Amino acid sequence: MPRAPCTFKKRDLxxxxxxxxxxxxxxxxxVRISRAGEIVLEMACVGPAAPAPAEDDDPMxxxxxxxxxxxKEP
Numbered sequence: 001m002p003r004a005p006c007t008f009k010k011r012d013l014x015x016x017x018x019x020x021x022x023x024x025x026x027x028x029x030x031v032r033i034s035r036a037g038e039i040v041l042e043m044a045c046v047g048p049a050a051p052a053p054a055e056d057d058d059p060m061x062x063x064x065x066x067x068x069x070x071x072k073e074p
Contacts, residue, residue, distance in 0.1 A: 013039060025071035043068070 017028050020041055029044040064070040 008037070008039070017041065024069055026068075 013031065016039055017031065020043075021028060024043065027044040028041050030042040032040040032042070034040055061070060065072065
């Protein structure tokens with residue numbers, strides 16, 4: 001079965017993995033390329049994330065911390 005041409009390079013994948021790891025402070029456990037050509041990064045599980053403080057100034061950052069996408073605040 002023929003496949004669609006690749007729309008990104010290995011360099012793009014390396015950049016995406018590096019950026020995600022730097023922003024989240026977590027390691028990428030697995031990389032999948034969907035049939036539509038999208039890069040899907042699966043993060044390593046480190047345990048349940050602590051809930052974000054209620055007085056957080058940035059609601060988006062609070063939600064990302066709740067989902068474990070951002071590191072916990074000290």
